[in-house]
Amino acid sequence: MKYLVMVQGAQADYEAMKGKGSGHSPAWSKQDLQAMFAHMNAINDDLSESGEMIDGQGLVEPAKTRHVSVDKDGRPVITDGPYGETKEVLAGYWVLDCESLERVTEIAVRVAKCPVPAGSTDYPVVIRQIDESGGSDL
Structure with a gap:
């Protein structure tokens, strides 16, 4: 079965990773970033080795997001x-x-055990099964 595993964040978290802490998220040090990347890379390596990894990506900060919709x-x-x-x-x-x-x-x-600076927001890791039925279950 295929699953989408998602991690969440906020713009303040991305700023904190650049060293700009706030009341929402304390500033990250270079060592904090290295520990986080080492943790995530180890997970990615293990998932690739086990054959369970299809894809995995970190996303850029929300400030670089674009919303597209249509008006009436x-x-x-x-x-x-x-x-x-x-x-x-x-x-x-x-x-x-x-x-x-x-x-x-x-x-x-x-994934949830990823090291972060003390005082960082604790986001849940979200799991959603991918619907491979092609909509036939509706």
Whole structure:
């Protein structure tokens, strides 16, 4: 079964990783960043080695986001970030092919144990099974 495993963040977290702390997220040191990247790279390496990794990416900060919609007349409405009203956003993801929900949950627990500076926001790791039925289950 295929699953999407998602980690969340906010613009303040990206700023904190650049050393600009706030009440929402303390500033990260170079050692904090190295520990986080080492943790995530070890997970990626293990998932690649086990054959469970299909894809996984970290995403750029919300300030570099673009929203595209259409107005009532069908014209495009394009808005570039940052978005003050946005709290949490998708910060990164993995697409995994795992034998069970229990296995992907084990992986999510490992992701959730990523080292972060004390006082950082604790976001849940979100698991969603990918619908491979082509909509036939509707």
